[in-house]
Amino acid sequence: xxxxxxxxxxxxxxxxxxxxxxxxxxxxxxxxxxxxxxxxxxxxxxxxxxxxxxxxxxxxxxxxxxxxxxxxxxxxxxxxxxxxxxxxxxxxxxxxxxxxxxxxxxxxxxxxxxxxxxxxxxxxxxxxxxxxxxxxxxxxxxxxxxxxxxxxxxxxxxxxxxxxxxxxxxxxxxxxxxxxxxxxxxxxxxxxxxxxxxxxxxxxxxxxxxxxxxxxxxxxxxxxxxxxxxxxxxxxxxxxxxxxxxxxxxxxxxxxx
Amino acid sequence: xxxxxxxxxxxxxxxxxxxxxxxxxxxxxxxxxxxxxxxxxxxxxxxxxxxxxxxxxxxxxxxxxxxxxxxxxxxxxxxxxxxxxxxxxxxxxxxxxxxxxxxxxxxxxxxxxxxxxxxxxxxxxxxxxxxxxxxxxxxxxxxxxxxxxxxxxxxxxxxxxxxxxxxxxxxx
Numbered sequence: 238x239x240x241x242x243x244x245x246x247x248x249x250x251x252x253x254x255x256x257x258x259x260x261x262x263x264x265x266x267x268x269x270x271x272x273x274x275x276x277x278x279x280x281x282x283x284x285x286x287x288x289x290x291x292x293x294x295x296x297x298x299x300x301x302x303x304x305x306x307x308x309x310x311x312x313x314x315x316x317x318x319x320x321x322x323x324x325x326x327x328x329x330x331x332x333x334x335x336x337x338x339x340x341x342x343x344x345x346x347x348x349x350x351x352x353x354x355x356x357x358x359x360x361x362x363x364x365x366x367x368x369x370x371x372x373x374x375x376x377x378x379x380x381x382x383x384x385x386x387x388x389x390x391x392x393x394x395x396x397x398x399x400x401x402x403x404x405x406x407x408x409x410x411x412x413x414x415x416x417x418x419x420x421x422x423x424x425x426x427x428x429x430x431x432x433x434x435x436x437x438x439x440x441x442x443x444x445x446x447x448x449x450x451x452x453x454x455x456x457x458x459x460x461x462x463x464x465x466x467x468x469x470x471x472x473x474x475x476x477x478x479x480x481x482x483x484x485x486x487x488x489x490x491x492x493x494x
Numbered sequence: 495x496x497x498x499x500x501x502x503x504x505x506x507x508x509x510x511x512x513x514x515x516x517x518x519x520x521x522x523x524x525x526x527x528x529x530x531x532x533x534x535x536x537x538x539x540x541x542x543x544x545x546x547x548x549x550x551x552x553x554x555x556x557x558x559x560x561x562x563x564x565x566x567x568x569x570x571x572x573x574x575x576x577x578x579x580x581x582x583x584x585x586x587x588x589x590x591x592x593x594x595x596x597x598x599x600x601x602x603x604x605x606x607x608x609x610x611x612x613x614x615x616x617x618x619x620x621x622x623x624x625x626x627x628x629x630x631x632x633x634x635x636x637x638x639x640x641x642x643x644x645x646x647x648x649x650x651x652x653x654x655x656x657x658x659x660x661x662x663x664x665x666x
Contacts, residue, residue: 244650246622246654250653253599253657254623256600256601257601258598259515262511263514271535272506275535279536304570
């Protein structure tokens with residue numbers, strides 16, 4: 238069977254496709270913004286292909302709501318194996334791109350105790366309701382409750398739901414925070430990671446990397462020995478991001494060996 | 495595109511608009527295209543080493559975009575909100591008759607595409623809009639040739655039916 242054997246499109250339909258097949262292009266600023274987002278993601282997850290096997294093109298699985306999960310799985314495994322130097326090296330690329338913002342965050346005066354950082358977060362976390370985005374903060378929240386998102390049954394839009402990303406500078410700053418937290422986690426410095434994540438919550442309550450932040454927070458809580466906190470936050474993560482690519486990481490962090 | 499094999503950045507620069515158009519044609523809602531495109535390009539970045547440079551680039555990109563879009567369309571969010579009437583932002587600037595006709599034609603094409611089963615639509619887009627041969631389409635989608643021919647036949651029929659109905663409905 239060949240295309241010649243098929244009944245082709247009538248000329249009028251062909252003309253319609255020729256006239257209307259192309260829509261308007263995306264705005265140039267969207268193209269630039271998206272490139273930065275993609276670069277941020279791939280820098281944060283340099284080894285994602287490690288876990289995935291050799292797909293043919295037809296077998297390339299689609300990433301879900303968030304993208305660098307597979308790498309995070311490998312990451313978690315490596316953390317558990319205590320191969321921190323390797324991790325630190327892999328994250329160095331991202332850290333370097335964070336530039337001055339990262340440096341500032343790594344200064345000792347920013348190593349505030351996590352409980353102190355977390356205690357400052359309720360005002361921002363009140364905007365996390367997935368239905369309205371403006372719900373009140375949870376009453377009587379524990380330290381890890383403060384940062385926890387409300388349950389969600391759908392994939393959260395990222396850039397489109399990030400009103401605090403009005404410019405490229407804020408995206409770079411947000412990226413620097415997430416990279417810093419990840420680097421702290423790689424150093425097995427859970428308290429520092431939590432402190433940076435708390436800062437991210439204050440400054441970017443609805444940022445592009447909320448999902449990544451929450452996955453890191455679960456790992457950081459587990460790393461600091463707060464098993465109950467990690468489990469509770471992990472459960473909220475699962476409800477909020479039921480299709481997240483980070484779920485294996487969260488599961489591993491909350492269930493341990 | 496310059497150097498070969500292409501770098502990720504060169505692919506992004508050259509094919510961003512193609513991916514954007516493809517995702518629209520595959521039914522990704524306007525407000526979600528950027529997020530879905532993000533996942534497409536992350537996948538492209540990660541799979542670039544597997545790209546066979548002896549084959550055309552766009553079918554390979556389409557294969558990735560198709561799978562990401564398929565996954566997106568299975569999400570509860572898409573299913574819940576797909577019929578909320580969201581449309582592209584209207585351009586408020588005055589437009590010439592020719593532009594108006596093009597815009598109307600585009601809306602008609604997009605509406606007709608939306609009536610076609612996604613698997614069939616992918617074949618239709620690759621062949622009828624992107625101009626790829628059936629073997630290229632088959633390779634991009636990982637399906638046997640006969641399956642592609644069958645889908646193309648069904649897609650053409652569905653497209654013609656949809657356009658005809660909409661033209662009747664709107665008195666065109």
